Amino acid sequence: MRKIILLGYMGCGKSTIADKLSKTISIRFVDLDKKIEEKTNLSINDIFKKYGEIYFRKVEREVFIELLHSPQQLIIGLGGGTPCYANNHELLKNENVVSIYLKASIETLFSRLISNRSKRPLIASKSDEEMKEFIAKHLFDRSFYYNQAQYKVSVDDKTVDQTVLDIVAILA
Numbered sequence: 001m002r003k004i005i006l007l008g009y010m011g012c013g014k015s016t017i018a019d020k021l022s023k024t025i026s027i028r029f030v031d032l033d034k035k036i037e038e039k040t041n042l043s044i045n046d047i048f049k050k051y052g053e054i055y056f057r058k059v060e061r062e063v064f065i066e067l068l069h070s071p072q073q074l075i076i077g078l079g080g081g082t083p084c085y086a087n088n089h090e091l092l093k094n095e096n097v098v099s100i101y102l103k104a105s106i107e108t109l110f111s112r113l114i115s116n117r118s119k120r121p122l123i124a125s126k127s128d129e130e131m132k133e134f135i136a137k138h139l140f141d142r143s144f145y146y147n148q149a150q151y152k153v154s155v156d157d158k159t160v161d162q163t164v165l166d167i168v169a170i171l172a
Protein backbone atom coordinates (compact mmCIF):
# COMPACT_ATOMS: atom_id res chain seq x y z
CA MET A 1 0.00 0.00 0.00
CA ARG A 2 1.07 3.54 -0.72
CA LYS A 3 3.15 5.44 1.85
CA ILE A 4 3.14 9.23 2.08
CA ILE A 5 6.47 10.37 3.50
CA LEU A 6 7.10 13.81 4.97
CA LEU A 7 10.71 14.84 5.43
CA GLY A 8 12.76 17.92 6.26
CA TYR A 9 14.89 19.57 8.88
CA MET A 10 14.06 19.51 12.63
CA GLY A 11 11.28 21.99 13.30
CA CYS A 12 10.06 22.29 9.70
CA GLY A 13 6.72 20.90 10.91
CA LYS A 14 6.70 17.23 9.87
CA SER A 15 4.85 16.00 12.97
CA THR A 16 2.44 18.96 13.10
CA ILE A 17 1.61 18.84 9.38
CA ALA A 18 1.37 15.04 9.26
CA ASP A 19 -1.05 15.02 12.17
CA LYS A 20 -3.40 17.50 10.45
CA LEU A 21 -3.00 15.79 7.07
CA SER A 22 -3.91 12.48 8.68
CA LYS A 23 -7.19 13.90 9.97
CA THR A 24 -7.91 15.59 6.63
CA ILE A 25 -7.44 12.56 4.38
CA SER A 26 -8.19 9.83 6.96
CA ILE A 27 -4.93 7.97 6.59
CA ARG A 28 -3.04 6.84 9.70
CA PHE A 29 0.04 8.85 10.65
CA VAL A 30 3.11 7.22 12.16
CA ASP A 31 5.92 9.42 13.47
CA LEU A 32 9.23 7.60 13.01
CA ASP A 33 10.82 9.18 16.11
CA LYS A 34 7.84 8.10 18.23
CA LYS A 35 7.90 4.59 16.77
CA ILE A 36 11.62 4.30 17.63
CA GLU A 37 10.88 5.46 21.19
CA GLU A 38 8.10 2.86 21.54
CA LYS A 39 10.25 0.04 20.16
CA THR A 40 13.30 0.78 22.29
CA ASN A 41 11.37 1.98 25.35
CA LEU A 42 13.74 4.93 25.46
CA SER A 43 13.43 8.60 24.53
CA ILE A 44 15.43 9.79 21.50
CA ASN A 45 17.56 11.79 23.96
CA ASP A 46 18.33 8.67 26.01
CA ILE A 47 19.19 6.59 22.94
CA PHE A 48 21.73 9.25 21.93
CA LYS A 49 23.10 9.50 25.50
CA LYS A 50 23.30 5.79 26.26
CA TYR A 51 24.17 4.25 22.90
CA GLY A 52 25.31 7.13 20.68
CA GLU A 53 24.17 8.46 17.33
CA ILE A 54 25.47 5.58 15.18
CA TYR A 55 23.29 3.11 17.07
CA PHE A 56 20.34 5.50 16.71
CA ARG A 57 20.86 5.69 12.92
CA LYS A 58 20.88 1.88 12.71
CA VAL A 59 17.61 1.54 14.57
CA GLU A 60 16.14 4.46 12.60
CA ARG A 61 16.79 2.70 9.29
CA GLU A 62 15.40 -0.62 10.54
CA VAL A 63 12.18 0.93 11.81
CA PHE A 64 11.80 3.03 8.62
CA ILE A 65 12.09 -0.09 6.44
CA GLU A 66 9.66 -1.94 8.68
CA LEU A 67 7.09 0.85 8.20
CA LEU A 68 7.62 0.83 4.42
CA HIS A 69 6.80 -2.90 4.42
CA SER A 70 3.62 -2.43 6.43
CA PRO A 71 0.52 -3.63 4.55
CA GLN A 72 -1.33 -0.47 5.61
CA GLN A 73 -1.53 2.83 3.79
CA LEU A 74 0.37 5.26 6.04
CA ILE A 75 1.63 8.80 6.39
CA ILE A 76 5.18 8.51 7.75
CA GLY A 77 6.80 11.55 9.36
CA LEU A 78 10.55 10.97 9.23
CA GLY A 79 13.12 12.19 11.73
CA GLY A 80 15.05 15.27 10.62
CA GLY A 81 18.12 13.23 9.74
CA THR A 82 16.51 10.07 8.36
CA PRO A 83 17.15 10.69 4.62
CA CYS A 84 20.75 11.71 5.29
CA TYR A 85 22.11 8.39 6.60
CA ALA A 86 22.62 4.80 5.42
CA ASN A 87 21.34 5.50 1.90
CA ASN A 88 17.84 6.01 3.24
CA HIS A 89 17.38 8.72 0.59
CA GLU A 90 17.18 5.95 -2.03
CA LEU A 91 14.01 4.69 -0.37
CA LEU A 92 12.30 8.02 -1.09
CA LYS A 93 12.05 7.07 -4.77
CA ASN A 94 10.44 3.65 -4.27
CA GLU A 95 7.32 2.65 -6.11
CA ASN A 96 4.31 3.12 -3.85
CA VAL A 97 6.00 6.01 -2.10
CA VAL A 98 5.10 9.69 -2.34
CA SER A 99 7.91 11.64 -0.68
CA ILE A 100 7.48 15.31 0.16
CA TYR A 101 10.19 17.66 1.44
CA LEU A 102 8.83 20.37 3.74
CA LYS A 103 11.27 23.14 2.93
CA ALA A 104 11.84 25.85 5.54
CA SER A 105 14.29 28.76 5.62
CA ILE A 106 16.94 29.11 8.34
CA GLU A 107 14.88 31.94 9.90
CA THR A 108 11.70 29.83 10.05
CA LEU A 109 13.60 26.88 11.55
CA PHE A 110 15.37 29.07 14.09
CA SER A 111 12.14 30.71 15.25
CA ARG A 112 10.37 27.35 15.61
CA LEU A 113 13.24 25.62 17.39
CA ILE A 114 14.38 28.38 19.72
CA SER A 115 11.76 27.74 22.39
CA ASN A 116 11.83 23.97 22.13
CA ARG A 117 15.31 22.54 21.76
CA SER A 118 15.61 20.32 24.85
CA LYS A 119 14.09 17.23 23.23
CA ARG A 120 16.37 17.51 20.23
CA PRO A 121 19.78 16.15 21.20
CA LEU A 122 21.66 17.73 18.30
CA ILE A 123 20.81 21.28 19.44
CA ALA A 124 19.87 20.82 23.12
CA SER A 125 23.06 22.32 24.55
CA LYS A 126 23.56 25.15 22.06
CA SER A 127 23.20 28.87 22.75
CA ASP A 128 20.94 30.96 20.44
CA GLU A 129 23.92 32.19 18.43
CA GLU A 130 25.47 28.71 18.14
CA MET A 131 22.11 27.26 17.13
CA LYS A 132 21.63 29.68 14.24
CA GLU A 133 25.12 28.93 12.92
CA PHE A 134 24.56 25.18 13.38
CA ILE A 135 21.21 25.19 11.53
CA ALA A 136 22.68 27.15 8.61
CA LYS A 137 25.60 24.77 8.12
CA HIS A 138 23.66 21.59 8.84
CA LEU A 139 20.85 22.52 6.43
CA PHE A 140 23.44 23.22 3.75
CA ASP A 141 25.03 19.77 4.32
CA ARG A 142 21.68 18.00 4.29
CA SER A 143 19.99 19.74 1.38
CA PHE A 144 21.28 17.22 -1.15
CA TYR A 145 19.43 14.42 0.67
CA TYR A 146 16.23 16.38 1.26
CA ASN A 147 16.15 17.27 -2.42
CA GLN A 148 15.90 13.58 -3.34
CA ALA A 149 12.21 13.77 -2.37
CA GLN A 150 9.75 13.53 -5.25
CA TYR A 151 7.99 16.77 -4.25
CA LYS A 152 8.90 19.94 -2.40
CA VAL A 153 6.53 22.19 -0.45
CA SER A 154 7.70 25.50 0.97
CA VAL A 155 6.41 26.03 4.52
CA ASP A 156 7.67 29.58 5.17
CA ASP A 157 4.94 32.04 6.19
CA LYS A 158 2.20 29.43 5.78
CA THR A 159 -0.31 28.18 8.31
CA VAL A 160 -0.56 24.47 9.01
CA ASP A 161 -3.83 24.38 7.02
CA GLN A 162 -2.25 26.07 3.97
CA THR A 163 0.62 23.55 3.92
CA VAL A 164 -1.82 20.65 4.30
CA LEU A 165 -3.81 21.95 1.32
CA ASP A 166 -0.62 22.11 -0.78
CA ILE A 167 0.04 18.45 0.08
CA VAL A 168 -3.54 17.41 -0.66
CA ALA A 169 -3.14 18.99 -4.13
CA ILE A 170 0.02 16.93 -4.74
CA LEU A 171 -1.77 13.73 -3.72
CA ALA A 172 -4.83 14.38 -5.90
Ligand SMILES: Nc1ncnc2c1ncn2[C@@H]1O[C@H](COP(=O)(O)OP(=O)(O)OP(=O)(O)O)[C@@H](O)[C@H]1O
Nearest residue numbers: 009010011012013014015016079080112158159160
Ligand atom coordinates in the same frame (compact mmCIF):
# COMPACT_ATOMS: atom_id res chain seq x y z
N1 LIG B 1 2.81 26.92 10.11
C1 LIG B 1 3.36 25.97 10.85
N2 LIG B 1 3.49 24.73 10.33
C2 LIG B 1 4.08 23.75 11.07
N3 LIG B 1 4.56 23.91 12.33
C3 LIG B 1 4.45 25.11 12.90
C4 LIG B 1 3.85 26.18 12.18
N4 LIG B 1 3.88 27.26 12.96
C5 LIG B 1 4.47 26.89 14.11
N5 LIG B 1 4.81 25.60 14.09
C6 LIG B 1 5.50 24.94 15.21
O1 LIG B 1 6.81 24.52 14.84
C7 LIG B 1 7.27 23.56 15.80
C8 LIG B 1 8.02 22.44 15.12
O2 LIG B 1 7.10 21.57 14.49
P1 LIG B 1 7.25 19.96 14.53
O3 LIG B 1 7.58 19.47 15.90
O4 LIG B 1 6.01 19.46 13.88
O5 LIG B 1 8.52 19.76 13.59
P2 LIG B 1 9.23 18.43 13.12
O6 LIG B 1 9.62 18.68 11.71
O7 LIG B 1 8.37 17.25 13.42
O8 LIG B 1 10.54 18.42 14.05
P3 LIG B 1 11.46 17.14 14.50
O9 LIG B 1 12.24 16.69 13.30
O10 LIG B 1 12.38 17.71 15.54
O11 LIG B 1 10.53 16.09 15.03
C9 LIG B 1 6.03 23.09 16.58
O12 LIG B 1 6.10 23.69 17.86
C10 LIG B 1 4.88 23.66 15.76
O13 LIG B 1 3.75 23.94 16.55
Ligand SMILES: O=C(O)C1=C[C@@H](O)[C@@H](O)[C@H](O)C1
Nearest residue numbers: 010033044079080081120121
Ligand atom coordinates in the same frame (compact mmCIF):
# COMPACT_ATOMS: atom_id res chain seq x y z
O1 LIG C 1 17.91 15.99 12.54
C1 LIG C 1 18.24 14.95 13.15
O2 LIG C 1 19.29 14.34 12.89
C2 LIG C 1 17.32 14.41 14.18
C3 LIG C 1 16.02 14.85 14.19
C4 LIG C 1 15.00 14.31 15.10
O3 LIG C 1 13.76 14.17 14.41
C5 LIG C 1 15.43 12.98 15.73
O4 LIG C 1 15.29 11.92 14.80
C6 LIG C 1 16.84 13.04 16.24
O5 LIG C 1 16.87 14.01 17.25
C7 LIG C 1 17.84 13.40 15.13
Ligand SMILES: [Mg+2]
Nearest residue numbers: 014015033077
Ligand atom coordinates in the same frame (compact mmCIF):
# COMPACT_ATOMS: atom_id res chain seq x y z
MG1 LIG D 1 8.68 15.55 14.60
